[in-house]
Amino acid sequence: MAPEGVIIGGWSYVIAAYVLVGVVLAAYAAHLIARTRSLDARRRRSDDRAETSVGDS
Amino acid sequence: MKKMHAFGLVGLALIIVGSIYGLTASPPERHMGDVSRILYVHVPTAWNCLLIYLFAFGFAIASLWTGKQRWDIATTAAIETGVVLNILLLGTGMIFAKPTWGIWWDWDVRLTTSLIALIFYAAILALRTFIDDPNRRATLTAVTCIISFVDVPLIYFGVRWWRSLHQIQSSPETMAETMVFPMRVNAFAVLFISIWFMLLRARIERSKLESDEVVEPPVRRAMATA
Amino acid sequence: MSRPGLARQSLAILGKDLALEWRNRARVVAVVLFGVLVLLLFSLAFGDKGTQVLQVTAGGCLVIALFLSSTLSLQESFRTEDHDDALEGLLLLPTEPASIFYGKALANTFFLVALAPVLIPVTTLIYQVSLGPTQVLQIAGLWLAAAAGLAAPGTLYAGLTTRLKSQDVLMPLLLFPLEVPVLLATVKAFGLVFDGDPMGQLSSWTQLIVAFDVIYWCLCGVLFRFVVEEAA
Numbered sequence: 457m458a459p460e461g462v463i464i465g466g467w468s469y470v471i472a473a474y475v476l477v478g479v480v481l482a483a484y485a486a487h488l489i490a491r492t493r494s495l496d497a498r499r500r501r502s503d504d505r506a507e508t509s510v511g512d513s
Numbered sequence: 514m515k516k517m518h519a520f521g522l523v524g525l526a527l528i529i530v531g532s533i534y535g536l537t538a539s540p541p542e543r544h545m546g547d548v549s550r551i552l553y554v555h556v557p558t559a560w561n562c563l564l565i566y567l568f569a570f571g572f573a574i575a576s577l578w579t580g581k582q583r584w585d586i587a588t589t590a591a592i593e594t595g596v597v598l599n600i601l602l603l604g605t606g607m608i609f610a611k612p613t614w615g616i617w618w619d620w621d622v623r624l625t626t627s628l629i630a631l632i633f634y635a636a637i638l639a640l641r642t643f644i645d646d647p648n649r650r651a652t653l654t655a656v657t658c659i660i661s662f663v664d665v666p667l668i669y670f671g672v673r674w675w676r677s678l679h680q681i682q683s684s685p686e687t688m689a690e691t692m693v694f695p696m697r698v699n700a701f702a703v704l705f706i707s708i709w710f711m712l713l714r715a716r717i718e719r720s721k722l723e724s725d726e727v728v729e730p731p732v733r734r735a736m737a738t739a
Numbered sequence: 740m741s742r743p744g745l746a747r748q749s750l751a752i753l754g755k756d757l758a759l760e761w762r763n764r765a766r767v768v769a770v771v772l773f774g775v776l777v778l779l780l781f782s783l784a785f786g787d788k789g790t791q792v793l794q795v796t797a798g799g800c801l802v803i804a805l806f807l808s809s810t811l812s813l814q815e816s817f818r819t820e821d822h823d824d825a826l827e828g829l830l831l832l833p834t835e836p837a838s839i840f841y842g843k844a845l846a847n848t849f850f851l852v853a854l855a856p857v858l859i860p861v862t863t864l865i866y867q868v869s870l871g872p873t874q875v876l877q878i879a880g881l882w883l884a885a886a887a888g889l890a891a892p893g894t895l896y897a898g899l900t901t902r903l904k905s906q907d908v909l910m911p912l913l914l915f916p917l918e919v920p921v922l923l924a925t926v927k928a929f930g931l932v933f934d935g936d937p938m939g940q941l942s943s944w945t946q947l948i949v950a951f952d953v954i955y956w957c958l959c960g961v962l963f964r965f966v967v968e969e970a971a
Binding site for chain 2: 484485
């Protein structure tokens, strides 16, 4: 790499970086929301079943 | 419940504004050209990754000190969010390294340090899945988290003595205002998104622990304070 | 009746662990043999590249042999306490938990240092490096410092993962990233001893290892209390 020269182009790298950030953040967010939903659903089901037995804290 | 999603929405809005500004309005840097635009996502993730690990360190101390479950939940949430940012930091760093240094990877101070930090914190998350007793799991998480956080600066200095190639950080004074702006906006964007992640993750951990509790009530930690 | 101080208590634990280990010498021999085996495997992996390559890699291979052997050695340090709730018995004694840590960490340091008289001569033979008397002393001192740096977090993590199903997987996973600063500094220092030290950098690397030792021994000693209270 010439020290004086400007790096020309490189837009593919820029786009790759932004896409990476977007995809990872979106994937993790989707994962979290999916797990929240499934846990909520399971808790609602077990609450319905154990309405009378277990006292709430 | 709905309130926590506000963090995500604000973060999303900010990252869209910051990224569009960074990709279009901000001028290319003198030497690095357009490639410097990677820094508008790379540097904010790096800052926030460190910040989140600092949070995790604080939560871990609180968890060890009080023995309260909510601090363990907070520690776990922070560690996992930190790991996600750490992966992004390494990924964008490598993408930045290729056009500027000519190589994807170098055993440079910060690359090495952040890779080892990632292994550290991912190992803590792995460790948690092996332990069934919630009290013991909380202690192990807190202890390993504290040690890891203390060790990261040691690695940094160890590797810096070992070798160095990474460019010196720029301070806002040496940067043009048009370049500072997207960096700052994205830094806040990632911070808000990280807080949202932590809140969501903490909520998952809490309901997981609660569903465990129905099966077997945990022994309250009496010995820890004795 | 006055209680003995932290140092006396630690030494008592150290004596206990050394006595136990002495009655079961076969394991120490196995760990030493494993270290030799690692050195041999590395020399086989690099040996066909010529003696120069072997000489250059000698320091690094020696440190890796120490690291790999240490996991075998460290994991055992709490296994003896698993039987009959021995750890609980130790904690019920009027001792500081920190003294258990320092006693065990000293014992582990001792076991790791015990590898040196075998591994260092083997290295000089297989890797064809020649050491003068001063260099042997330098290596011995560095070995002691590196062993101490491994033993403190190693003891803490051994206590942390004791009685877990997958201790043998988790120990290296937790310990090795932590040891990276010690690894880098020791490899550099060994290299300087083996290849000569024209710039006089050896002392600064030694100081770095000692600084890591001090930090690890203090931090792990403080944290150990929480670990055993949960494990017992």
